[in-house]
Amino acid sequence: MKTYIQALKWITGIYHLLLIPCYYVFPSLVNLYGIPLLLLIVLHITTILLAKKSGMNTYAHYIGIIVTLVAFFPYIVIVLHIIAAVFLLLDAASTTKREVFDS
Secondary structure, eight states, X not given: XXXXXXXHHXXXXXXXHHHIIIIIIOTTTOOOTTHHHHHHHHHHHHHHHHHHHHTOXXXXXXXXXXXXXXXXXXXXHHHHHHXXXXXXXXXXXXXXXXXXXXX
């Protein structure tokens, strides 16, 4: 189970990084009316619920939800998405292999 949670943590961190060029830098090319942000919130909530059940850290996902909810300010959010992605990727990388494979 922890392997799947760690994979979800990596996916959410990479999703934050991919969201910056696709959604904020080129908004005329990608006009999806907030669907990627809604998908990101659902992904964060799912990961929080599964991580809490397994006793893993969830602080980075709370940061990600706050950043996603503040996504109305275009230039500030680009920096916030980078910060959230760093926290999410550090959280995913900090889970040791022994902790994941012992589950």
